[in-house]
Amino acid sequence: MLIKGDDPGTALLLAAAPVNKSRLVDAASVLPGLAAVAPAVLTGTAAATVVELADPVDPQTVLTRIRAVAASPGPLFLFVAGQLHIDGKQHQVHLALARTTPASLRYTALPWAWLAHELQVRAPGTTTVLVDLACDPAAWERVAQEGLALGPGVRLYGRVVAPSGRGKAVAPDYLKTYAEVWRGGARPSLAELHAYAADRAGHENARYLALDGPPLGAGPAPVQAPAGPPAQADPHPAILAAAHAGRHGEAASMAAVWESEAMRMYGPGSLEAVHWLEVRADLARLALEPARSCELWMAAAQARLARHQSTDNTDVEAAVDRAHHQWEQLRDAERARSLGPALVTLRRQVAGRRRGALEAVQRRIEQLQAVPAAGR
Structure with a gap:
């Protein structure tokens, strides 16, 4: 997964979920595993910086961090574990933060459009976003219809799940598998790792996202099953x-x-x-x-x-x-x-x-x- 170039890479580890009864996913549980991976492995570069956000409470603070890492010239990898909701007024997708409740969604959650906007300043092909997200029913339907478009030139891999009723929060097993494989010493391509993580994570109500750098002018990211065996040399x-x-x-x-x-x-x-x-x-x-x-x-x-x-x-x-x-x-x-x-x-x-x-x-x-x- 080594990306050639002189610029160091940057990895942003963002895990966020409400600390109240609205919690759908145990997002922060993925951080210890990812944080234990060498920074250079997270980004595929010779050197790298890691920024970690665990259960942040303020969307403006999160936006500031995203804007800062988006300004870095080298490869950028965003690892996002959390849950998505649709606000009742503007009907926009939001990433819930620690203080988010259904009533305060528009003020305490991060609009997904903010993330997409900040990434558009980057050169095509230099940004990769890996997500493990739970969705409320409205967000689940939106993702099914429109995907999670982040704009042209952004690679997107991930899993979105619809939790089955009330009860135990969903574990971010998809991203945990990434950390497990990397900590084991393997360095498969992202396409291979996505397919492996999707198979390991399972979950009966899951959709998988695989978008590898769409051309300029492409439409929203398609929601699809893991890609087939990547076309590459004999392994x-x-x-x-x-x-x-x-x-x-x-x-x-x-x-x-x-x-x-x-x-x-x-x-x-x-x-x-x-x-x-x-x-x-x-x-x-x-x-x-x-x-x-x-x-x-x-x-x-x-x-x-x-x-x-x-x-x-x-x-x-x-x-x-x-x-x-x-x-x-x-x-x-x-x-x-x-x-x-x-x-x-x-x-x-x-x-x-x-x-x-x-x-x-x-x-x-x-x-x-x-x-x-x-x-x-």
Whole structure:
């Protein structure tokens, strides 16, 4: 996600929601995770500044901060968690702040149009806005009809949800996933990360926004499902390079993003999804995590069998053989004992071309039974 250029980037983390019974979202809960990400990662630049606004109370103060960061020459990333409402008089979209109530909306909330206006001073392609927003019924309908237009040249990714009735506030899980992936060391593109976060966040009443720099004169941002697999080079070399360089967390996170996208596009049991499951299994082997690798290879074998691939299919046999090999590398007797029964079940279905493989598993399980468990 590195953006070339000499100017440092700026990230504005804005989390706001009423502190009264009008609260729909636990907006501030996203800040610790985002704040723990290195500033340069938030903006994709060599250097960056972070401005944080947690439950601000005054719309003019928020406007002043937005105006200040909008004046910065480098890339600007706005992360906004909160809730949207429509005022009853002018029927404009507002971002609620800490003191906002239905009666005081026009005076205590930030008009969305203010945000859009301030961003128009910036050069096209230098501004990215990522949102995780809850909506009241009127705002939900408005977003469905018009989107959340921020003007030409502004990239917009995000989620808007309609909370299901009264009760617990919605968690900003969409933006929390961004922070989780970045803190894990992965650096996927925004399109990939958006698709992964959308899949992880779920929510039955959700719409997703994906607008990547509209041309000048374009209309409002469309409300749509996450974009499909981005058109880019084969990701495998980058993933393997990270693994061989010892950046195992980054490699695993990148593969997980691609697996999630394959599941969303083709289905959980698709060959495309199984492929990425197998990639993750091999990455665990490279990371010297035999237990995890064994689990993933067994899951891959089970997924192939569920697709009615035959027990002597080359890919099925290979998955079981690799699970068996990784299980044999385990030196943790308790972990090996816990994985043994599932491996025996697979070996009974898939004998493989290695003679006596099932008996070898059973013999080792018997030997493991004689090893005292920790704590006994």
